[in-house]
Amino acid sequence: MKALIRADASVQIGMGHRVRCQALVVALQALGWQCQFVVHRDCAAFSELNDRLIDDECEFLILAMEADLVILDHYQYQASDIEKVYQQQTNLFVLDDMNDRGAFPARWVLNPLHERYSSRVITPLTGPQFALLRPEFSAPAEPIIAPPEKLLITLGGTDPLMLTLGILQSLQRHAFPVEKIQVLLGKNAANSEAVKTFSEQYGIQLAQGVVEVRPFMANARLAIAAAGGTLFELACMRVPTVFAQVADNQTRSLEEHVPLGWCQCVRFDDLPEAKRSDQIETLVHYVLLAWSDSAWRQASRVTAQSLVDGQGSVRVAQIIHNALVA
Structure with missing residues (x-):
């Protein structure tokens, strides 16, 4: 099973998107998944050797159709943009913080805060038990x-x-x-x-x-x-x-x-x-x-x-794996 992760990092964006997605990648790889980041070429300085570089988001839409799972952690994507990704790949996992992009479709949305999402999200994963922390935690x-x-x-x-x-x-x-x-x-x-x-x-x-x-x-x-x-x-x-x-x-x-x-x-x-x-x-x-x-x-x-137990990445990866593989 192959997962594509759309996330960028730069001085302006910071490293947070990349770090938390990498934590989920490690947990998915432990379950046998193949994972690859998709990064805009403008952020290539903060990319890794195995990343797929793209010049525009249309390229990502094409790649999304070929994957078994798409993980999207990018504030540039508003509700209409997320809709386009979902049309290409319904196994769409969106990471969110602010819950300010309006209603959008996704199979999963993860927010480590107690937020409420529309019925277009099939499975919301909300609360600190889903915080994606690195394996050391x-x-x-x-x-x-x-x-x-x-x-x-x-x-x-x-x-x-x-x-x-x-x-x-x-x-x-x-x-x-x-x-x-x-x-x-x-x-x-x-x-x-x-x-x-x-x-x-x-x-x-x-x-x-x-x-x-x-x-x-x-x-x-x-x-x-x-x-x-x-x-x-x-x-x-x-x-x-x-x-x-x-x-x-x-x-x-x-x-x-x-x-x-x-x-x-x-x-x-x-x-x-x-x-x-x-x-x-x-x-x-x-x-x-x-x-x-x-x-x-x-x-x-x-x-x-009492708030965070450090098991969020493993917990989330298992939810995805059970839904798509087990």
């Missing part, structure tokens, strides 16, 4: 030997608003203990050279392009993170977090999770660049308060633990 939690001690800073695969450096500079001005900071940079993170230079100057631990992030999250007392798929990873790892919203599609996730009490958020995506430095100060203020509030952090860990 499906392993049982290891016993805690020592209390986590780090402030983890991870602003996504590309850090599109280049917030990391400003956050580090603010923390240093506020005399936050730099030996407690752990920075994770994506392989394609913007402004990474400046971040690395600053980190070396002040002795801040930094890792870039790491394959497995779970060990870093396991050692995090608190995190500053972008609110994409990382939100569900941090919930799975029970890490209290102050989220920096860097894209509009993160709005619904934060609207659902912040009221639960395990995280906070500061919005950046709706601000002009000139005002981001003031907003960074607001974020760091929240971080300093949370770092000292052990009662809040403990309650946050309990809440987060």
Whole structure:
């Protein structure tokens, strides 16, 4: 059985679509599926060797007819575009975050939030139990030997608003203990050279392009993170977090999770660049308060633990496999 995955990644788009689709691909491949990404040529710099590059979406429609399953994770596709794909391939699996594209047909829609879809979706898969996390998060939690001690800073695969450096500079001005900071940079993170230079100057631990992030999250007392798929990873790892919203599609996730009490958020995506430095100060203020509030952090860990079990990718792959193969 062959699955085609239509997803792009770039500095502007970010890596989130690619990462969560790859998590599902790994789970499908474990069940014997052949999987291939279909990527627009404009995003070739972020593609892999086995990807199929296309120049326009008409090419993808032709490819869709030849597959047994199409996985679509792309905001460019509005309801009418999804309809065209469905006409070519009814075994259509759509990944969604905002539920703002109107009614469209699909065999499955996955949204890790509690959203409602029209009757044109045959099987909606909604809620955090379906969050597509990488295989490393499906392993049982290891016993805690020592209390986590780090402030983890991870602003996504590309850090599109280049917030990391400003956050580090603010923390240093506020005399936050730099030996407690752990920075994770994506392989394609913007402004990474400046971040690395600053980190070396002040002795801040930094890792870039790491394959497995779970060990870093396991050692995090608190995190500053972008609110994409990382939100569900941090919930799975029970890490209290102050989220920096860097894209509009993160709005619904934060609207659902912040009221639960395990995280906070500061919005950046709706601000002009000139005002981001003031907003960074607001974020760091929240971080300093949370770092000292052990009662809040403990309650946050309990809440987060109840939300995401890390089995979403395996769970979803099995649903697809049972419907189309078993």
